[in-house]
Amino acid sequence: MKVVNVDDIALLLKQGHNHQTDWFAEHTPSQTLAETLAAFANSHGGTILIGVIGQNGIINGVQDVDTTIDHVLEAALSLDPPLIISMPRQVRLKNKTLVVVQVPSGMPYVYALNDGRYLYREDTQNSPLNPRDLRRLMIERGQINFETEVVSGASFDDLDWNKAGEYVSNLRGTSDAKTEDVLLQRGCLVQQDGRTRPTNAGILLFGRDPQRFIHGSEITAVRFAGEAMGDTFTRQDIIGSLPDQIRRAETFLRDNLRKGVHLSTTMTREESYEYPMEAARELVVNAVAHRDYSIIGDGIRLFIFSNRMSVTSPGGLAGPVTIANIKDERFSRNPIIVQVLSDMGFIERLGYGVDRVIALMREKNLHEPTFEETNGGFRVELYNRNVSDEGSHPTAPATPVFNGIYNNVAINPRQEAALIYLHEEANTRITNSDLQSLFPDVHAETIRRDLAGLVEKNILQKKGQKRGSYYVLAEN
CATH class of the missing domain: 1.10.10.10 (Winged helix-like DNA-binding domain superfamily/Winged helix DNA-binding domain)
Structure with missing residues (x-):
């Protein structure tokens, strides 16, 4: 919550300590402030109020505002890397002065205390990050690159060199280049101990059997009969290399999205899907390109219900991207995969599809997609109902059906x-x-x-x- 005025502060105090709100007395030790600053920065941001004490949020105020602000900034700069935040500001509430400190969501790094500990915010507590969650967070924020890590147990022969050769032959300016050299340049191969080894990106993009090495790197596609999961459904487990998965997922969409026939203004019969096919395909490509492949055992879920289409991918939003700025911010946790899929024509390198999906839905007078961060994942949903007359986009007249x-x-x-x-x-x-x-x-x-x-x-x-x-x- 962005604190704008005293009413916002009063609301925070009323809601109490939580995963994004904490408060301290004026002379709180720097280490205590640093712990909460780091925990907020490693989670979803938050607000700290200086000049408030007790579980019930009693306002006792700040006497020396300048010293308190300096104290907070020193605590932020003591983190590794230094935490850069907006200047804390003073606010008057109930004739007392408070200092408001805000840590935005979507910070670019993972922050450690000066004693080497990494914390995150869990309800009202600052808890230590376990090694697995720490590694995942570092991958999400681009401090560790899962793509370039060598695949344990994989060898040169675990790549499909026919597919790799076809990819290289279609690249501009590489007509005389060796396939191995291009894959080395792209980060799909690395030299290690005198041997050429495939990276995670290489196995995912060109592997003969990627799921053997990277568990959960598949798409589960299901068409349900109703608005919720039920016993009547069509399911396909889509495996293989990432390009193959995208092609098979598109076939699944064409086979399972409902179709309708209407007359165009030129009296031609036009067949259309319940969602713009380009928008549905874009969501699948985005999920394949940007999901967190370091999460073992959980794949992409493509679920089609009678009223909506849902695409859920493992891993939260990467880097500085948040739900609030998803239409404008650009960051990829998988730059190698994005580049190669772009080379193959699946995605535009400079855009990640969100704006395009929104525009396609608007063109068909359908609601804009909804975005949601789930527990350990990210979900996008398309709805097949028209925008209402009160909506931000006028509803086109419905095509009548007379049924004879x-x-x-x-x-x-x-x-x-x-x-x-x-x-x-x-x-x-x-x-x-x-x-x-x-x-x-x-x-x-x-x-x-x-x-x-x-x-x-x-x-x-x-x-x-x-x-x-x-x-x-x-x-x-």
Whole structure:
């Protein structure tokens, strides 16, 4: 919570100590302040109030504001690396002066105390990070690169050199380069003890059997019948190299997303999925490119429900990226994977797809995607309902469906198609040629009789003569 005024401070005191709020007396030891500063910085940020005591948050104020601010900044700079925060500020509340210290979320490093301890915030406590969580946090913030680590037990022969060779042959400016040299340059191979060894990135991108070495590096794709998980579903476990997984996931989407058929303004039949296919594919590519592969035993989950599509990937948002700035901030924990997938044409190197997905959903008058950090992961969801009239984006008129009846009069499918066309905002008239273009295999005389039949049923009115004739909706 960003503290803006005294009302915000009053709310924090009312809520009490928690994972993002703590308070101390004026003369609290530097080490105590440093511990909470480090814990907040290694978690999701937080606010420290100086001049408050006791569990119930009794305000006793600060007498020497300048010295207190210096004390806080010294504690922040004592961390390794030094923690750079905004200047603490003084606020008056109940005739007392408080010093407000804020640690933003999405800090770029993992911070240690001067005695070497790493802490994180767990509810109201500053707790030590265990080695596994510390390593994961360092990977998330780019201080350790999982991609470039050598794969234990893997050898030169565990790469699919046909796939690697095809990748290199399609790269610009590498026509004369050896495949091995290019993979070394990309970070997919490293020299170790006089031997060439594959890295985690190399195995994931070009491995013959990546899941043998990196457990959990797969996609679980499921289509459920309803809005929640149930007993009726279609499931596919998608394994293989990352490029292969993306291709297979796209096939799963095409096979399992619902399709609808509508008439375009030019009277052509257009088939569309319940979500823009490019947006759905983009979410899968993003998950494959940016998930945390150091998390063993947990893969990407692609779940399609009747009302939404959900993509959950292991690992929280990386580096300085937060839910609040996800549309603008750019950071990748897997730069090698991102680069190679970009070389292959799967993603744009300079963009990570969020803006594109939002734009695609807006174009189809669907709600923007929702983003959520889960316990140990990150989830994006698309919803297939239209934006409401009160929403930020106007709702396009829905395409009508008559189901063979119009104004209590039976109509055939061709007549229904003609009426759907006329009910679209851009269309006020229809001709024989318009309807013929929709049903090119139907004889022209049948098309003429269909439209004439709608005139007889007092649904359409005919205007003009011979070649200049057209039909409009009858005024009832």
